[in-house]
Amino acid sequence: MALLERINxxxxxxxxxxxxxxxLAWNAIRFIFVRxxxxxxxxxxxDAIGVQSLGIVVLTGFFTxxxxxxxxxxxxxxxxxxxxxxxxxxxxxxxxLGPVLAGLMVAGxxxxxxxxxxxxxRVTEQIDALNVMGTDPIKKLVTPRLIAALVMLPVLTxxxxxxxxxxxxxxxxxxxxxxxxxxxxxVWDQISNGGFVLRVIPNDFIHGLFKPFVFGGIxxxxxxHFGLRTTGGTxxxxxxxxxxxxxxxxxILVTDYFITQALLALLPx
Numbered sequence: 710m711a712l713l714e715r716i717n718x719x720x721x722x723x724x725x726x727x728x729x730x731x732x733l734a735w736n737a738i739r740f741i742f743v744r745x746x747x748x749x750x751x752x753x754x755x756d757a758i759g760v761q762s763l764g765i766v767v768l769t770g771f772f773t774x775x776x777x778x779x780x781x782x783x784x785x786x787x788x789x790x791x792x793x794x795x796x797x798x799x800x801x802x803x804x805x806l807g808p809v810l811a812g813l814m815v816a817g818x819x820x821x822x823x824x825x826x827x828x829x830x831r832v833t834e835q836i837d838a839l840n841v842m843g844t845d846p847i848k849k850l851v852t853p854r855l856i857a858a859l860v861m862l863p864v865l866t867x868x869x870x871x872x873x874x875x876x877x878x879x880x881x882x883x884x885x886x887x888x889x890x891x892x893x894x895x896v897w898d899q900i901s902n903g904g905f906v907l908r909v910i911p912n913d914f915i916h917g918l919f920k921p922f923v924f925g926g927i928x929x930x931x932x933x934h935f936g937l938r939t940t941g942g943t944x945x946x947x948x949x950x951x952x953x954x955x956x957x958x959x960x961i962l963v964t965d966y967f968i969t970q971a972l973l974a975l976l977p978x
Contacts, residue, residue: 729938730931733851733930733937736851737930738855740845740847740851741856743848745848747848747852747853750853751853751857754858755861757819758819758854758861759860759864762814762815766811766815766868770802770807770811770872770876771872771873772876773802774798774876774880775876775879775880777797777801777873777876778794778797778879778881781797791881791885792887792891794877794880794887794892794895795874795877795878795891795893795896796895796896796899798873798876798877798896799877799899799913800899802873802874802877803913803914804913804916804917807869807873807917808866808916808917808920808921808965809961811862811866811869812862812920812928813961815928816928816953816957816961817954817958819858819928820957823854823929823936824935824946824949825936825949826936827850827932827933827936828935828949829939830850831937832940832942836850836937850933851930854932854933855926855929855933858929859922859926862922862924863925866918867917874896900913912972912976915976916972916976920965923968924964927957927961927964928961931953935949935950935956936949
């Protein structure tokens with residue numbers, strides 16, 4: 710009976726935490742359209758989430774593109790199809806690797822920072838002070854971070870994709886001795902789906918930009934949820950940070966599968 714009671718208590722705690730997460734997400738989204746608008750906070754968070762993450766995103770994308778081109782070249786050389794390395798790198802980066810890697814990097818760097826910041830504010834009673842002053846903590850702290858993540862993660866993903874394509878170009882030129890013009894011709898052919906002019910909204914860009922938009926919401930809301938629920942002093946801040954990174958990373962990978970399945974069904978290539 711004691712074991713069953715502990716299992717029941719743990720299950721109720723998980724369900725309550727999930728309910729609080731959905732309530733937080735609803736309020737944060739609702740407050741986007743409610744005055745006052747904290748524009749300065751949004752701009753500050755856009756700098757923290759986007760600009761300060763440029764280095765790690767560019768580095769990750771560039772070397773991912775190099776590795777992808779190198780690995781694919783080994784297989785393509787057997788069939789004499791190395792000229793299609795650019796097309797393969799482009800499709801892989803835009804559709805899958807770019808959004809996922811950018812999301813995981815931002816979850817590790819930004820998600821942990823948000824959770825630590827809000828957790829420190831919680832344990833030092835700064836959030837309680839906001840309530841006393843009549844300021845809604847969700848409106849002041851969560852909504853600006855949500856807006857910034859929704860805007861900046863797609864931008865970071867595009868930069869990550871471009872860096873990966875340039876990384877593939879390095880391998881194509883110096884390892885495969887492919888002309889740069891041929892590499893970029895296959896890149897353009899992949900983007901334009903075989904035509905000379907881009908379609909209005911190519912499927913690759915729908916895949917590549919919708920995913921990071923969802924991932925941005927997952928990262929910001931997960932970090933704010935665990936940060937605002939921090940207890941236990943500085944040790945609790947560390948626990949919230951760890952939970953944020955693990956949970957956000959798992960949600961990104963799981964959500965990526967379902968988004969991909971849905972988009973492939975709705976937008977067949």
